[in-house]
Amino acid sequence: MKKHVLRPLWVAIFLVGSILIARVFLVPDDFGVHGDSFTYNFYRLSNVQEWKDFPAKYTSEKRCRRCHDENAGLLRESKHAKLRCQNCHGPGAGHPKEIERLSINTTRDHCLRCHQRLAYPSSQRADLPGIDGAKHKKKKECRKCHNPHHPDLEDM
Amino acid sequence: MSCSRREFLKNTMAGAVAAAMPACSVILLAPGEAKAMTDGSKLRWAFLVDTEKCVGCGLCVDACKTENEIPYDAPVSRTWVERYVITKDGETHIDSPKAGRDGFTTGEIRGEEIDPEDIDKAFFVPKLCNQCDNPPCVQVCPVGATYQTDDGVVLVDRKWCIGCGYCVMACPYGVRFFHPIHKTAEKCNFCYHRITDGKQAACVQACPFEARKMGNLRDPEDPVTKVISNERVQVLKDEYGTKPHVFYLGLDEKVR
Numbered sequence: 001m002k003k004h005v006l007r008p009l010w011v012a013i014f015l016v017g018s019i020l021i022a023r024v025f026l027v028p029d030d031f032g033v034h035g036d037s038f039t040y041n042f043y044r045l046s047n048v049q050e051w052k053d054f055p056a057k058y059t060s061e062k063r064c065r066r067c068h069d070e071n072a073g074l075l076r077e078s079k080h081a082k083l084r085c086q087n088c089h090g091p092g093a094g095h096p097k098e099i100e101r102l103s104i105n106t107t108r109d110h111c112l113r114c115h116q117r118l119a120y121p122s123s124q125r126a127d128l129p130g131i132d133g134a135k136h137k138k139k140k141e142c143r144k145c146h147n148p149h150h151p152d153l154e155d156m
Numbered sequence: 157m158s159c160s161r162r163e164f165l166k167n168t169m170a171g172a173v174a175a176a177m178p179a180c181s182v183i184l185l186a187p188g189e190a191k192a193m194t195d196g197s198k199l200r201w202a203f204l205v206d207t208e209k210c211v212g213c214g215l216c217v218d219a220c221k222t223e224n225e226i227p228y229d230a231p232v233s234r235t236w237v238e239r240y241v242i243t244k245d246g247e248t249h250i251d252s253p254k255a256g257r258d259g260f261t262t263g264e265i266r267g268e269e270i271d272p273e274d275i276d277k278a279f280f281v282p283k284l285c286n287q288c289d290n291p292p293c294v295q296v297c298p299v300g301a302t303y304q305t306d307d308g309v310v311l312v313d314r315k316w317c318i319g320c321g322y323c324v325m326a327c328p329y330g331v332r333f334f335h336p337i338h339k340t341a342e343k344c345n346f347c348y349h350r351i352t353d354g355k356q357a358a359c360v361q362a363c364p365f366e367a368r369k370m371g372n373l374r375d376p377e378d379p380v381t382k383v384i385s386n387e388r389v390q391v392l393k394d395e396y397g398t399k400p401h402v403f404y405l406g407l408d409e410k411v412r
Contacts (some may be wrong), residue, residue, distance in 0.1 A: 043303035047313040054349035057223045058358050082364040087215050113213040113259030122280035125211040128272050
Protein backbone atom coordinates (compact mmCIF):
# COMPACT_ATOMS: atom_id res chain seq x y z
CA MET A 1 0.00 0.00 0.00
CA LYS A 2 1.11 3.59 -0.55
CA LYS A 3 2.70 5.56 2.28
CA HIS A 4 0.07 8.32 2.29
CA VAL A 5 -2.61 5.70 2.98
CA LEU A 6 -0.70 3.76 5.61
CA ARG A 7 0.38 6.71 7.74
CA PRO A 8 -3.06 8.04 8.69
CA LEU A 9 -4.24 4.45 9.05
CA TRP A 10 -1.57 3.78 11.73
CA VAL A 11 -2.54 7.02 13.47
CA ALA A 12 -6.20 5.97 13.50
CA ILE A 13 -5.39 2.50 14.81
CA PHE A 14 -3.16 3.98 17.52
CA LEU A 15 -5.91 6.42 18.61
CA VAL A 16 -8.63 3.76 18.77
CA GLY A 17 -6.29 1.41 20.61
CA SER A 18 -5.28 3.99 23.21
CA ILE A 19 -8.92 4.92 23.83
CA LEU A 20 -9.79 1.25 24.37
CA ILE A 21 -6.87 0.82 26.78
CA ALA A 22 -7.77 4.02 28.68
CA ARG A 23 -11.35 2.78 28.93
CA VAL A 24 -10.25 -0.35 30.78
CA PHE A 25 -8.69 1.79 33.50
CA LEU A 26 -11.27 4.60 33.64
CA VAL A 27 -14.57 2.72 33.61
CA PRO A 28 -15.33 1.09 36.98
CA ASP A 29 -15.86 -2.68 37.10
CA ASP A 30 -19.46 -2.40 38.24
CA PHE A 31 -20.48 -0.19 35.33
CA GLY A 32 -22.75 -2.00 32.89
CA VAL A 33 -26.22 -3.39 32.34
CA HIS A 34 -27.80 -4.46 35.64
CA GLY A 35 -31.30 -5.58 34.74
CA ASP A 36 -33.49 -6.38 31.76
CA SER A 37 -33.11 -3.24 29.76
CA PHE A 38 -29.99 -1.84 28.14
CA THR A 39 -31.77 1.49 27.85
CA TYR A 40 -32.89 1.90 31.46
CA ASN A 41 -30.50 -0.29 33.46
CA PHE A 42 -27.09 0.84 32.17
CA TYR A 43 -25.32 2.29 35.19
CA ARG A 44 -22.71 2.12 37.94
CA LEU A 45 -24.07 -0.40 40.44
CA SER A 46 -22.37 1.05 43.53
CA ASN A 47 -24.31 4.30 43.07
CA VAL A 48 -27.44 2.60 44.42
CA GLN A 49 -25.66 2.00 47.73
CA GLU A 50 -24.34 5.57 47.70
CA TRP A 51 -27.91 6.86 47.58
CA LYS A 52 -29.02 4.45 50.31
CA ASP A 53 -26.26 5.85 52.53
CA PHE A 54 -27.50 9.45 52.13
CA PRO A 55 -28.04 10.81 55.67
CA ALA A 56 -31.66 11.22 56.80
CA LYS A 57 -32.51 14.47 58.60
CA TYR A 58 -35.99 13.72 59.88
CA THR A 59 -36.50 11.17 62.62
CA SER A 60 -39.61 9.19 63.49
CA GLU A 61 -42.45 10.57 65.61
CA LYS A 62 -42.06 7.55 67.87
CA ARG A 63 -38.56 8.67 68.76
CA CYS A 64 -39.83 12.17 69.65
CA ARG A 65 -42.43 10.68 71.98
CA ARG A 66 -39.89 8.62 73.89
CA CYS A 67 -38.70 11.74 75.75
CA HIS A 68 -41.34 14.39 75.00
CA ASP A 69 -44.43 12.39 75.75
CA GLU A 70 -46.07 15.26 77.66
CA ASN A 71 -46.26 17.73 74.76
CA ALA A 72 -46.73 15.03 72.15
CA GLY A 73 -49.61 13.52 74.15
CA LEU A 74 -51.24 16.94 74.59
CA LEU A 75 -50.94 17.52 70.84
CA ARG A 76 -52.51 14.16 69.99
CA GLU A 77 -55.59 15.06 72.05
CA SER A 78 -55.95 18.50 70.51
CA LYS A 79 -57.32 19.92 67.28
CA HIS A 80 -53.74 19.92 66.05
CA ALA A 81 -53.55 16.12 66.28
CA LYS A 82 -52.75 15.92 62.58
CA LEU A 83 -49.56 17.93 62.95
CA ARG A 84 -46.21 16.19 63.20
CA CYS A 85 -43.63 17.32 65.77
CA GLN A 86 -41.05 18.12 63.12
CA ASN A 87 -43.46 20.34 61.17
CA CYS A 88 -42.61 23.12 63.60
CA HIS A 89 -39.62 21.83 65.58
CA GLY A 90 -37.53 21.07 62.51
CA PRO A 91 -35.56 17.95 61.58
CA GLY A 92 -34.79 15.89 64.70
CA ALA A 93 -32.26 13.28 63.56
CA GLY A 94 -29.13 13.69 65.63
CA HIS A 95 -31.05 15.34 68.50
CA PRO A 96 -30.15 15.48 71.34
CA LYS A 97 -26.64 14.06 70.80
CA GLU A 98 -25.24 16.14 67.94
CA ILE A 99 -27.87 18.87 67.82
CA GLU A 100 -28.61 19.96 71.35
CA ARG A 101 -31.50 22.34 70.62
CA LEU A 102 -33.81 22.24 67.65
CA SER A 103 -34.72 25.53 66.00
CA ILE A 104 -38.46 25.93 66.49
CA ASN A 105 -40.37 27.82 63.84
CA THR A 106 -42.63 30.17 65.82
CA THR A 107 -43.27 32.73 63.10
CA ARG A 108 -46.70 33.98 62.10
CA ASP A 109 -46.01 32.88 58.52
CA HIS A 110 -45.65 29.31 59.69
CA CYS A 111 -49.14 29.32 61.22
CA LEU A 112 -50.56 31.15 58.22
CA ARG A 113 -49.55 28.27 55.93
CA CYS A 114 -52.84 26.70 56.99
CA HIS A 115 -54.68 29.46 58.85
CA GLN A 116 -54.61 32.27 56.30
CA ARG A 117 -58.19 32.20 55.16
CA LEU A 118 -58.52 31.29 51.50
CA ALA A 119 -62.16 30.68 50.62
CA TYR A 120 -61.45 28.11 47.94
CA PRO A 121 -64.42 25.96 47.04
CA SER A 122 -63.56 22.30 46.33
CA SER A 123 -60.49 22.53 48.54
CA GLN A 124 -60.22 21.50 52.20
CA ARG A 125 -58.37 24.74 52.79
CA ALA A 126 -61.74 26.50 53.06
CA ASP A 127 -62.74 24.21 55.96
CA LEU A 128 -59.75 25.14 58.15
CA PRO A 129 -60.29 27.87 60.75
CA GLY A 130 -58.71 30.90 59.15
CA ILE A 131 -57.92 34.56 59.68
CA ASP A 132 -56.76 37.38 57.47
CA GLY A 133 -53.07 37.59 58.36
CA ALA A 134 -52.86 41.17 57.13
CA LYS A 135 -55.50 42.32 59.65
CA HIS A 136 -55.58 40.00 62.68
CA LYS A 137 -53.05 41.15 65.41
CA LYS A 138 -50.51 41.95 62.73
CA LYS A 139 -47.38 42.31 64.88
CA LYS A 140 -47.90 39.48 67.37
CA GLU A 141 -46.67 35.93 67.21
CA CYS A 142 -49.69 33.61 67.24
CA ARG A 143 -48.37 31.55 70.16
CA LYS A 144 -48.57 34.57 72.49
CA CYS A 145 -52.32 33.87 72.67
CA HIS A 146 -52.84 30.44 71.09
CA ASN A 147 -51.12 27.34 72.48
CA PRO A 148 -49.84 25.43 69.46
CA HIS A 149 -49.91 22.14 71.39
CA HIS A 150 -53.48 22.66 72.44
CA PRO A 151 -55.24 25.27 70.33
CA ASP A 152 -58.71 25.91 71.66
CA LEU A 153 -60.53 29.21 71.38
CA GLU A 154 -62.64 28.47 74.48
CA ASP A 155 -59.62 27.65 76.65
CA MET A 156 -57.85 30.93 75.96
CA MET B 157 -39.10 -32.44 -8.90
CA SER B 158 -42.81 -33.04 -9.39
CA CYS B 159 -45.43 -31.48 -7.12
CA SER B 160 -49.17 -31.95 -7.32
CA ARG B 161 -51.46 -29.01 -6.80
CA ARG B 162 -52.80 -30.58 -3.60
CA GLU B 163 -49.31 -31.04 -2.20
CA PHE B 164 -48.26 -27.55 -3.16
CA LEU B 165 -51.23 -25.96 -1.37
CA LYS B 166 -50.70 -28.15 1.70
CA ASN B 167 -47.05 -27.22 1.97
CA THR B 168 -47.78 -23.53 1.45
CA MET B 169 -50.39 -23.53 4.23
CA ALA B 170 -48.12 -25.43 6.61
CA GLY B 171 -45.25 -23.07 5.81
CA ALA B 172 -47.40 -19.98 6.45
CA VAL B 173 -48.65 -21.35 9.78
CA ALA B 174 -45.12 -22.29 10.85
CA ALA B 175 -43.84 -18.82 9.96
CA ALA B 176 -46.67 -17.07 11.82
CA MET B 177 -46.39 -19.09 15.04
CA PRO B 178 -43.04 -17.95 16.41
CA ALA B 179 -43.73 -14.39 15.23
CA CYS B 180 -46.90 -14.04 17.31
CA SER B 181 -45.39 -15.73 20.35
CA VAL B 182 -42.62 -13.11 20.33
CA ILE B 183 -45.02 -10.21 19.87
CA LEU B 184 -47.34 -11.30 22.67
CA LEU B 185 -44.69 -11.16 25.40
CA ALA B 186 -41.48 -9.19 25.43
CA PRO B 187 -38.83 -10.75 27.72
CA GLY B 188 -39.30 -8.00 30.29
CA GLU B 189 -43.05 -8.47 30.37
CA ALA B 190 -42.73 -12.23 30.61
CA LYS B 191 -40.36 -11.83 33.56
CA ALA B 192 -42.70 -9.41 35.27
CA MET B 193 -45.53 -11.92 34.91
CA THR B 194 -43.56 -14.87 36.27
CA ASP B 195 -41.32 -13.71 39.12
CA GLY B 196 -39.82 -10.26 38.58
CA SER B 197 -39.14 -7.77 41.34
CA LYS B 198 -41.22 -7.99 44.52
CA LEU B 199 -41.21 -4.25 44.90
CA ARG B 200 -42.42 -1.38 42.72
CA TRP B 201 -42.79 1.96 44.45
CA ALA B 202 -45.76 4.14 43.58
CA PHE B 203 -46.96 7.47 44.90
CA LEU B 204 -50.52 8.53 45.60
CA VAL B 205 -51.52 12.19 45.79
CA ASP B 206 -54.98 13.10 47.04
CA THR B 207 -55.58 16.59 45.68
CA GLU B 208 -58.86 16.80 47.60
CA LYS B 209 -56.93 16.74 50.87
CA CYS B 210 -54.11 19.14 49.99
CA VAL B 211 -54.52 22.59 51.57
CA GLY B 212 -51.35 24.10 50.14
CA CYS B 213 -49.45 24.44 53.42
CA GLY B 214 -46.16 23.64 51.66
CA LEU B 215 -44.73 21.68 54.59
CA CYS B 216 -43.83 18.90 52.13
CA VAL B 217 -41.65 21.22 50.04
CA ASP B 218 -40.04 22.61 53.18
CA ALA B 219 -39.25 19.11 54.49
CA CYS B 220 -38.00 17.89 51.09
CA LYS B 221 -35.54 20.73 50.73
CA THR B 222 -34.10 20.10 54.19
CA GLU B 223 -34.00 16.32 53.89
CA ASN B 224 -32.37 16.24 50.47
CA GLU B 225 -29.95 19.15 50.96
CA ILE B 226 -31.40 21.33 48.22
CA PRO B 227 -30.23 24.91 48.98
CA TYR B 228 -33.19 26.43 50.81
CA ASP B 229 -33.34 29.75 49.01
CA ALA B 230 -32.32 28.57 45.54
CA PRO B 231 -35.23 28.73 43.07
CA VAL B 232 -35.21 24.95 42.53
CA SER B 233 -36.99 22.13 44.29
CA ARG B 234 -37.49 18.38 43.94
CA THR B 235 -41.19 18.74 44.70
CA TRP B 236 -43.54 21.68 44.47
CA VAL B 237 -47.17 22.63 45.04
CA GLU B 238 -49.20 24.39 42.37
CA ARG B 239 -52.30 26.46 43.02
CA TYR B 240 -55.08 26.44 40.45
CA VAL B 241 -57.80 29.06 40.61
CA ILE B 242 -60.46 28.81 37.92
CA THR B 243 -62.62 31.89 37.69
CA LYS B 244 -66.17 32.23 36.38
CA ASP B 245 -64.91 33.81 33.13
CA GLY B 246 -63.19 30.51 32.29
CA GLU B 247 -59.67 31.77 33.04
CA THR B 248 -57.23 29.47 34.84
CA HIS B 249 -54.78 31.17 37.20
CA ILE B 250 -51.79 29.06 38.19
CA ASP B 251 -48.92 29.89 40.53
CA SER B 252 -46.34 28.23 42.72
CA PRO B 253 -44.38 30.95 44.56
CA LYS B 254 -41.02 29.58 45.77
CA ALA B 255 -42.30 26.12 44.72
CA GLY B 256 -44.91 26.52 47.47
CA ARG B 257 -42.20 26.23 50.14
CA ASP B 258 -43.74 28.90 52.35
CA GLY B 259 -47.31 27.89 51.63
CA PHE B 260 -49.94 30.14 50.12
CA THR B 261 -50.55 33.00 52.53
CA THR B 262 -52.28 35.46 50.25
CA GLY B 263 -55.14 35.34 47.76
CA GLU B 264 -53.00 37.20 45.26
CA ILE B 265 -51.87 35.24 42.19
CA ARG B 266 -48.99 36.65 40.12
CA GLY B 267 -49.74 40.13 41.40
CA GLU B 268 -53.42 39.84 40.62
CA GLU B 269 -56.02 40.00 43.38
CA ILE B 270 -58.91 37.65 42.64
CA ASP B 271 -62.31 38.34 44.13
CA PRO B 272 -63.51 35.19 45.98
CA GLU B 273 -66.93 35.80 44.43
CA ASP B 274 -65.47 35.20 40.96
CA ILE B 275 -63.97 31.81 41.78
CA ASP B 276 -65.58 28.69 40.32
CA LYS B 277 -63.13 26.27 41.81
CA ALA B 278 -59.69 26.42 43.36
CA PHE B 279 -57.36 23.71 44.57
CA PHE B 280 -53.74 22.71 45.14
CA VAL B 281 -51.77 20.07 43.24
CA PRO B 282 -48.49 18.73 44.63
CA LYS B 283 -46.04 17.56 41.98
CA LEU B 284 -42.88 15.47 42.03
CA CYS B 285 -40.94 13.01 39.91
CA ASN B 286 -43.28 10.40 38.39
CA GLN B 287 -40.65 7.60 38.44
CA CYS B 288 -41.91 6.52 35.00
CA ASP B 289 -41.74 2.96 33.75
CA ASN B 290 -40.52 4.38 30.42
CA PRO B 291 -38.43 7.31 31.66
CA PRO B 292 -37.49 9.57 28.73
CA CYS B 293 -34.85 11.23 30.90
CA VAL B 294 -32.98 7.92 31.18
CA GLN B 295 -33.22 7.19 27.46
CA VAL B 296 -31.45 10.41 26.52
CA CYS B 297 -28.58 10.23 29.01
CA PRO B 298 -25.44 9.83 26.88
CA VAL B 299 -23.22 8.50 29.69
CA GLY B 300 -25.43 6.16 31.75
CA ALA B 301 -25.54 8.54 34.71
CA THR B 302 -29.26 8.13 35.31
CA TYR B 303 -31.02 4.81 35.51
CA GLN B 304 -33.95 2.85 36.84
CA THR B 305 -33.45 0.61 39.87
CA ASP B 306 -35.19 -2.75 40.11
CA ASP B 307 -37.83 -1.22 42.41
CA GLY B 308 -38.79 1.36 39.80
CA VAL B 309 -37.09 4.48 41.16
CA VAL B 310 -35.04 6.59 38.75
CA LEU B 311 -31.75 7.72 40.30
CA VAL B 312 -29.00 10.11 39.20
CA ASP B 313 -25.34 9.18 39.63
CA ARG B 314 -23.76 12.45 40.72
CA LYS B 315 -20.22 11.16 40.11
CA TRP B 316 -21.06 10.08 36.58
CA CYS B 317 -23.26 12.98 35.42
CA ILE B 318 -21.48 15.33 32.99
CA GLY B 319 -24.13 18.05 33.27
CA CYS B 320 -25.17 18.09 29.61
CA GLY B 321 -28.78 18.80 30.52
CA TYR B 322 -30.40 16.45 27.99
CA CYS B 323 -32.47 14.81 30.74
CA VAL B 324 -33.65 18.19 32.01
CA MET B 325 -35.01 18.89 28.52
CA ALA B 326 -36.42 15.38 28.01
CA CYS B 327 -38.62 15.20 31.11
CA PRO B 328 -42.18 16.12 30.05
CA TYR B 329 -43.05 16.92 33.67
CA GLY B 330 -40.22 19.40 34.23
CA VAL B 331 -39.07 17.74 37.45
CA ARG B 332 -35.35 17.87 36.68
CA PHE B 333 -32.97 20.74 37.37
CA PHE B 334 -29.33 21.36 38.10
CA HIS B 335 -28.19 21.09 41.69
CA PRO B 336 -26.70 24.51 42.49
CA ILE B 337 -23.80 22.97 44.45
CA HIS B 338 -23.05 19.64 42.78
CA LYS B 339 -23.73 21.05 39.28
CA THR B 340 -25.29 17.76 38.23
CA ALA B 341 -28.82 16.77 37.23
CA GLU B 342 -31.10 16.54 40.24
CA LYS B 343 -34.61 15.25 40.84
CA CYS B 344 -36.92 13.62 43.36
CA ASN B 345 -35.96 10.01 44.06
CA PHE B 346 -38.86 9.22 46.44
CA CYS B 347 -36.30 9.76 49.28
CA TYR B 348 -34.55 6.55 48.25
CA HIS B 349 -32.38 6.55 51.38
CA ARG B 350 -35.48 6.67 53.58
CA ILE B 351 -37.81 4.24 51.80
CA THR B 352 -35.09 1.59 51.50
CA ASP B 353 -34.54 1.95 55.25
CA GLY B 354 -38.20 1.43 56.20
CA LYS B 355 -38.88 5.13 56.76
CA GLN B 356 -41.46 7.29 55.05
CA ALA B 357 -40.34 9.82 52.45
CA ALA B 358 -39.79 13.26 54.00
CA CYS B 359 -42.76 14.84 52.21
CA VAL B 360 -45.06 11.93 53.09
CA GLN B 361 -44.08 12.17 56.76
CA ALA B 362 -44.42 15.96 56.79
CA CYS B 363 -47.91 16.10 55.26
CA PRO B 364 -50.40 16.60 58.12
CA PHE B 365 -53.39 15.94 55.85
CA GLU B 366 -52.30 12.60 54.39
CA ALA B 367 -52.48 14.02 50.89
CA ARG B 368 -49.23 12.24 50.03
CA LYS B 369 -48.77 8.50 50.40
CA MET B 370 -46.44 5.87 49.06
CA GLY B 371 -46.85 2.13 48.55
CA ASN B 372 -45.67 -1.03 46.85
CA LEU B 373 -47.62 -1.85 43.68
CA ARG B 374 -46.54 -5.51 43.78
CA ASP B 375 -48.22 -6.03 47.15
CA PRO B 376 -51.99 -6.41 46.66
CA GLU B 377 -52.58 -5.86 50.40
CA ASP B 378 -50.82 -2.49 50.47
CA PRO B 379 -53.44 0.20 51.30
CA VAL B 380 -52.04 2.55 48.63
CA THR B 381 -52.08 -0.23 46.02
CA LYS B 382 -55.69 -0.96 46.94
CA VAL B 383 -56.66 2.66 46.29
CA ILE B 384 -54.75 2.75 43.00
CA SER B 385 -56.31 -0.48 41.75
CA ASN B 386 -59.84 0.01 43.09
CA GLU B 387 -60.52 3.74 42.86
CA ARG B 388 -60.58 6.24 40.02
CA VAL B 389 -57.06 7.57 39.79
CA GLN B 390 -55.37 9.58 37.09
CA VAL B 391 -51.80 10.23 36.00
CA LEU B 392 -50.26 13.32 34.45
CA LYS B 393 -49.67 13.44 30.68
CA ASP B 394 -50.70 9.84 30.04
CA GLU B 395 -50.55 10.49 26.29
CA TYR B 396 -46.74 10.66 26.36
CA GLY B 397 -46.56 6.91 27.07
CA THR B 398 -44.08 7.36 29.91
CA LYS B 399 -46.19 5.22 32.30
CA PRO B 400 -45.86 7.57 35.29
CA HIS B 401 -46.16 6.10 38.78
CA VAL B 402 -47.48 9.09 40.67
CA PHE B 403 -51.24 8.62 40.83
CA TYR B 404 -53.69 11.42 41.56
CA LEU B 405 -57.10 11.32 43.19
CA GLY B 406 -59.49 14.13 42.27
CA LEU B 407 -57.40 15.62 39.47
CA ASP B 408 -59.04 18.36 37.40
CA GLU B 409 -58.84 18.54 33.60
CA LYS B 410 -57.20 21.96 33.92
CA VAL B 411 -54.14 20.43 35.58
CA ARG B 412 -51.32 20.08 33.11
